[in-house]
Amino acid sequence: MTTTEAVTGAVLDNTCCSSTNTGVDAETARELATAFKALGDPTRVQLLALVAAHTESEACVCDLTAPVGLSQPTVSHHLKILVDNGLLTREQRGRWAYYRLADGTLPELARKLTSVISVD
Amino acid sequence: MTTTEAVTGAVLDNTCCSSTNTGVDAETARELATAFKALGDPTRVQLLALVAAHTESEACVCDLTAPVGLSQPTVSHHLKILVDNGLLTREQRGRWAYYRLADGTLPELARKLTSVISVD
Numbered sequence: 001m002t003t004t005e006a007v008t009g010a011v012l013d014n015t016c017c018s019s020t021n022t023g024v025d026a027e028t029a030r031e032l033a034t035a036f037k038a039l040g041d042p043t044r045v046q047l048l049a050l051v052a053a054h055t056e057s058e059a060c061v062c063d064l065t066a067p068v069g070l071s072q073p074t075v076s077h078h079l080k081i082l083v084d085n086g087l088l089t090r091e092q093r094g095r096w097a098y099y100r101l102a103d104g105t106l107p108e109l110a111r112k113l114t115s116v117i118s119v120d
Numbered sequence: 121m122t123t124t125e126a127v128t129g130a131v132l133d134n135t136c137c138s139s140t141n142t143g144v145d146a147e148t149a150r151e152l153a154t155a156f157k158a159l160g161d162p163t164r165v166q167l168l169a170l171v172a173a174h175t176e177s178e179a180c181v182c183d184l185t186a187p188v189g190l191s192q193p194t195v196s197h198h199l200k201i202l203v204d205n206g207l208l209t210r211e212q213r214g215r216w217a218y219y220r221l222a223d224g225t226l227p228e229l230a231r232k233l234t235s236v237i238s239v240d
Contacts, residue, residue: 023169024165029163029166029169032162033159033164036159037161039153039156039160040159041157042146042149042150042152042153045144045152045153045156045236046143046146046149050144051143052143052237053143101237106233107234109233110234113159113233114226114227114230117172117221
């Protein structure tokens, strides 16, 4: 964009402003914020990391309660938030629910975070 | 770690569990969650992107109100949250406050997010 160039040398009254660059579109900002909000809890970060660290990146809810030191209903509540926000997928098999990292969502989130703040 | 190998072939009663890998330490989970929580709002994502998009990644608060369509007090409130959580730095110069991306914080956040979910 050449927005900043356009005002170079202009006489600007009572202002410090040099650009109207919008940075990121509203839809992307909303998408990112929704995912970040879901990640804005230490237990959910731990659960995500635990699922990722499991064999084939899949974990049963019964694997996840002890490491985070919380009851199964509480863990299930956090897992539901991660599923509802597209960060994990859930599959019921008999007695247990199994959780997996949603394909590509987190790498895409890291990529978008980097791209949003890229100054190039 | 060889935790999963250790239980391979073991007879496990009434269980689906295959690993006790902790994924991420509690301190890192807390740090990440705090930063993600600060980013869990579309206006704050937009503000961060706007600052990054400005010349030399620095913007005056007066540059930021119009693009997000909010009042200056509201924008200042969101900027304060980003500053308090180490994502932006703030410098008062005369009448205006100027905001910059905190050096390295966001790339580090993207790196940690990728490392937490890495299955390798």
